[in-house]
Each structure stands twice: as C-alpha cells, then as structure tokens.
Amino acid sequence: MPKKALITGVTGQDGSYLAEFLLEKNYQVFGLIRRSSTINFERIAHLQDRIELIPGDLLDQSSLLSALDRVQPDEVYNLAAQSFVPTSWSQPVLTGEFTALGVTRMLEAIRVVNPAIRFYQASSSEMFGMVEESPQNERTRFYPRSPYGVAKLYGHWITVNARESYNLFACSGILFNHESPRRGIEFVTRKVSHSVARIKLGLQRNLRMGNLDAERDWGFAGDYVRAMWLMLQQEQPDDYVIATGLTHSVRRLLDLAFSHAGLDYREYVEIDPAFLRPAEVCHLRGDFAKARRKLGWEPSTSFEQLVAMMVDGDLGIVSRSTTTASLAA
Secondary structure, X not given: XXXXXXXXXXXXXXXXXXXXXXXXXXXXXXXXXXXXXXOOOHHHHHHOOOEEEEEOOOOOHHHHHHHHHHHOOOEEEEOOOOOOHHHHHHOHHHHHHHHHHHXXXXXXXXXXXOOOOEEEEEEEHHHOOOOOOOOEOOOOXXXXXXXXXXXHHHHHHHHXXXXXXXXXXXXXXXXXXXXXXXXXXXXXXXXXXXXXXXXXXXXXXXXEEOXXXXXXXXXXXXXXXXXXXXXXXXXXXXXXXXXXXXXXXXXXXXXXXXXXXXXXXXXXXXXXXXXXXXXXXXXXXXXXXXXXXXXXXXXXXXXXXXXXXXXHHHHHHHHHHHHHHHHHO
C-alpha cells in the first residue's frame, strides 16, 4: 500500500511543491482545506485530479480530529500559517491562533488519533531575528523580531515538547527564505519579479521598496520540500536548519531581477518608509551542515537561477494576462 500524507497549507507555495514531490514518490496525498468561498486553487490546479482535499481548520480542534481519523495518514506536514511577516503586526492575535496554537491543535489531534503518525512542523529563520552569531544553526539562540517570528517560535518549541513529552515522531524544519514563481505576490522576491515584468512591458512606471540593505539567505522552494520529506524518513526525529549558507541583500535581488530584463533598477526603484518594518531583521544566513551530514541534503538551485526563474515566470504571466485582456476588450 502507498504511504499516505496529509498536508496543511496545500494550496500555498510549499504545499504545491510538496504535493508534487510526494506524488512522484507514489504517496497518496491529501490536502487540508478551510471551508471558504475564496480558496485559491491556482498552485494545485494541475494536481487536483491526483490529490484529495479534506475539510479542516487549524482553528478548530474537532475538524482536525475528523480529518486525521478519516485519512489515517502516515505523515502530516504542517505548512499552514499566517505567514506574511508585515501582516503579523496588524493581526498579531490571528497570527498567534494559526501559526502558534494551530500547531498545538494538530499535535494534540495526532496524539489522540494515532501517536505513530510522523509530524513535520514548518519552523522559520525569522525565529532567529536579532541574530547573535552568523551563520545560524540549530544551536543558535532565538530572538524573534515580529509577532510572526514569536508565533513560529511557539510552534517550534511545542513540537519539541510533544516529541520529548509523548515520544511523538515530531520534527521541525527551520527553513530560511525559500522562493519560487509560485510565491505570493506580497512577498518581496515575487513583488520584485512581478514589478520587473510589468515595468518591462510598459504597465508600471516604478517600484516602491523599504530597506534595501536587509540581507537574507534565499533558496528555491522546490529544493526545500525535499528536505521536509527527508526529515520524516529518519530513524529518529530531530530538528534541522535548511538554507543555502549564502546571503544576498534586497539591493542585490533588485540588481539581478532588473538586469535579467535588461533594465537598471536605479532608474525605477523608490524608497517608501511605509514598507519599513517596526523592528527590522537585518541579516540571516543559515548553516545547513547538519542537514547535509544526516539527511544528505543540499540546495541545487543558485540565487541567480532562482531570480531568473521568477522574472521569466512573471514575464510570461503578465504577458499572457495582457494579451487576454486585449482580446477581451
């Protein structure tokens, strides 16, 4: 019988790449979906005849119990969260409910339905926040600088606690920033690639940005979901930093993206204080030595390849939408 996996957040960037990966591994894949009239299935539209969508909500304990009882999964990947850092300042309570307590609800549901289920929690490099050493590894002290980072830290530690208290096979992947053409347009990498495409095609005049000197360790989401799966295939559960080990500034991101389209970012980018964070995280760089040693994992996509992939993707999307709009008119 094929293994069964339940993915929360299956309609998101990571969920769609993970579903593809698991299907290639001959898993039976289920996705947990909140009941809503505005669900966006765009990222999994090509997979909907191969995965089964199950109703459930991280805010509702009984729905999680029902979903687990119905699916009886071998593995649960908890990728759902309120994951846009700027929104966490305007909606800190909701962020805490989804991103922190949602993890507790899922772990409790696993403990009740079947403690043998293997659990993956999507932790975040934002937990490091105001870093005290670089690069950051599994032993680096956490100092989150946003409600999102604080909520993720709760989710991380409640996963560790469930592992140590109830002997659950529960792992946390401390993932550094991972991007793709499927990234939400509100995130800085996709905001840049989409704006570059619109500027190149004459649909936009400039791009407003915040702190150009902030540095991140950016990787490709398609590489990172492989690490999630590898964590749940080990003999013992553990936590791992997943990163590229390289940092790039937002300014470098702009330079690469605009240059790929034959443009100079300095002619189009404007600084807008509205995009500055109340508490900035200036530098993040991950040390994935443990993942390389124990999981045999390492990234396969360079930052330059990633940026080119995203710009090309958005050039195609914007061009097609412009053509469709013109035909409709």
